[in-house]
Amino acid sequence: MGLEWEQTIIDAADPARLGEWWRTALGWVVVDASDDEFEIRASADRLPGLLFGRADGSKTVKNRLHLDLRPDDRDAEVERLIALGARPVDIGQGEQTWVVLADPEGNEFCVLSSRRDDA
Amino acid sequence: MGLEWEQTIIDAADPARLGEWWRTALGWVVVDASDDEFEIRASADRLPGLLFGRADGSKTVKNRLHLDLRPDDRDAEVERLIALGARPVDIGQGEQTWVVLADPEGNEFCVLSSRRDDA
Numbered sequence: 001m002g003l004e005w006e007q008t009i010i011d012a013a014d015p016a017r018l019g020e021w022w023r024t025a026l027g028w029v030v031v032d033a034s035d036d037e038f039e040i041r042a043s044a045d046r047l048p049g050l051l052f053g054r055a056d057g058s059k060t061v062k063n064r065l066h067l068d069l070r071p072d073d074r075d076a077e078v079e080r081l082i083a084l085g086a087r088p089v090d091i092g093q094g095e096q097t098w099v100v101l102a103d104p105e106g107n108e109f110c111v112l113s114s115r116r117d118d119a
Numbered sequence: 120m121g122l123e124w125e126q127t128i129i130d131a132a133d134p135a136r137l138g139e140w141w142r143t144a145l146g147w148v149v150v151d152a153s154d155d156e157f158e159i160r161a162s163a164d165r166l167p168g169l170l171f172g173r174a175d176g177s178k179t180v181k182n183r184l185h186l187d188l189r190p191d192d193r194d195a196e197v198e199r200l201i202a203l204g205a206r207p208v209d210i211g212q213g214e215q216t217w218v219v220l221a222d223p224e225g226n227e228f229c230v231l232s233s234r235r236d237d238a
Contacts, residue, residue, distance in 0.1 A: 002191030003145055005161070006231060008127055011183040026122055042124070048167065051187070064130040064226065065184035068170070072121030107183065112125060 005048045007039065008067070010107060011055035018105050019052035025081055025103075026069075059106045062091055067109045074099065074114045081111070124167045126158065127186070129226060130174035137224050138171035144200055144222075145188075178225045181210055186228045193218065193233045200230070 019038030032039040041049035071077035138157030151158040160168035190196035216232040
């Protein structure tokens with residue numbers, strides 16, 4: 001089988017700005033940056049990464065793909081992400097162990113239960 | 120920084136069917152399966168994985184997130200994926216080094232240039 005998951009692409013109105021937001025959110029590094037693309041990884045050689053690409057059109061519906069992030073401390077991470085510019089969103093999830101946020105361009109993502117609670 | 124990318128969630132009308140399709144496409148393993156969720160990883164402990172979750176509503180627009188896959192041999196992998204049930208899609212990409220396909224529920228993904236051509 002010769003297929004490796006190299007990256008998840010995220011369409012962006014402003015790739016550098018949104019990519020830099022995610023780099024800060026995750027504590028990752030930039031591996032490639034141009035006017036139209038901004039690529040980040042956990043470390044330079046670690047796959048998959050996230051690549052923000054310039055795309056026409058704005059977000060109109062809930063994304064059918066989203067990222068789930070596992071925190072050491074859920075509430076502390078949610079507070080930090082909201083301070084960075086994320087916002088809580090209601091996609092009808094009700095009361096759950098995870099928290100749904102949206103990034104500055106509206107892409108939904110989830111902060112899961114704290115790792116220690118799951119162990 | 121206490122956040123790890125655990126998985127990309129893919130909304131699905133039929134999580135088990137779509138998840139099994141991707142498991143075959145990638146040569147991965149199933150790590151969790153219920154009626155509403157089907158989770159696969161490259162190996163049991165390797166993150167991030169892909170989690171297919173049951174969602175109402177069908178796909179109406181091009182996804183703003185998609186997966187990029189790096190093949191050893193692009194044309195052979197594209198042929199294999201189409202034989203599995205993927206279909207070529209035109210999202211206005213024009214002539215590129217990558218090939219755009221859609222999975223059986225219409226989610227776009229890219230097969231990039233062959234690793235050996237990129238080296």
